[in-house]
Amino acid sequence: MKKMLFSATAILLLSSLAACSEGDSEDTNAAIEERVVAVEVEEAATGDLTIERSVFGRTAANTTTPILIQTPGELDTLEVKNGDQVEEDDIIAKIATPMGKQNIRAPRDGEILNLTAAEGDYVSNEQPFALIADLEMMKLNFAVTADVRKLFTIDKKLTATIHNEEYEATITSISTVPDDTGLYPIEATVSNKNKAILPGMVVELFVPEQQVKDALIVPTAAIIEGNDETYVYVIQDNKAVQQVVTVVETQSAQTAIEGDVQEGDELVVTGQLTLSDGVQVNVVKGE
Known part of the structure; x- marks a missing residue:
């Protein structure tokens, strides 16, 4: 009699646990169906992907031209400074030499660089007075x-x-x-x-x-890797449907793929890391 009573109690307990488990499963599925994730999307396209x-x-500087002086002497007047823009034949300095004052002219249009002398300095003709750069x-x-x-x-x-x-x-x-x-x-x-x-x-x-010619091109941001698979989320009837794909070639912004994705399909590019297959989505922005 005790054995029969114990068996009945065990059966009743197992039935209760099964009912609770079934109820929890239904509640979980309902929660998944009710959950709505905000996402952004972009469309898949066909074309050529250049790697x-x-x-x-x-x-x-494209060109640099040295400004040379013929006779050394004292820098009497300096008409320019580094960074000034000059035109060909502009006077950029005057030098006092034993033969009189010598005008130093710009040999071409450009910007003055590497000018180190100041008025009163002695300048020689052994090195460029300055440079003119284009x-x-x-x-x-x-x-x-x-x-x-x-x-x-x-x-x-x-x-x-x-x-x-x-x-x-x-x-x-x-x-x-x-x-x-x-x-x-x-x-x-x-x-x-x-x-x-x-x-x-x-x-x-x-x-x-x-x-890569005539390829299916998707945003690289849509590509997800996990569980030894590469996949994307395609929007179908306001749900995120997980599609396994194969990457052919990838660039920072775009990737060529093969898989069950069609030109014009909307792919999730923002919010995809919070998704699971079949989750309801709300497209808030995108193509």
Whole structure:
């Protein structure tokens, strides 16, 4: 009798636990369905993805011309200072010599650089009095390996970033002889009419290395990696649907993929780390 009573009690207890478990599961599913996540989206597109390589270098004046004096003497009058813009034949200084005063003129248009003498100083003709630099067009100097050198062609226009600003650079010189470091010098030029670029600034040049044609292109921000899978969240009927994809090539902003994603699909690019498959979403911004 005791055994029968114990068995009945156990069955009743297990039934209660099963009912509670089932109720908890239903409550959890309901909570998932009721949860709404705010997300931002962008559309998938088809096209060509260009893979770029970054090359770093330095800016320099496009040309520098030394200002020379014929006869040494005392600097009598100084008409300019470093940074002044002059035109060809402008008088920039007068020097008192045994043969009389000598006018020092600008040999070309440009900006005065490396002027160190002051009025009353003795100046010689053994070294340049100053330099005149062309800063309206700046030179970009790079040194690259033989493999990277193959990516360049004369007159090719590329995007350069200098001090967080983008410029159009034109390749002007590709050396066939390496320098002392074993690298090949590359030169380019950029317009500097607003004088925002100074000599010696770091420049990053973006050189196309290869291209993936007719690919499905998605924002790189949409790509998620986890559990040995790569996937994205596609918006369908106001829900985030997880789709496994394969990355073909990737850039910082865009990635070429293969998978069950179509052109025009809306992919989550912000808020995706808080999602799970089937969660309700509210698109608050995006394409």
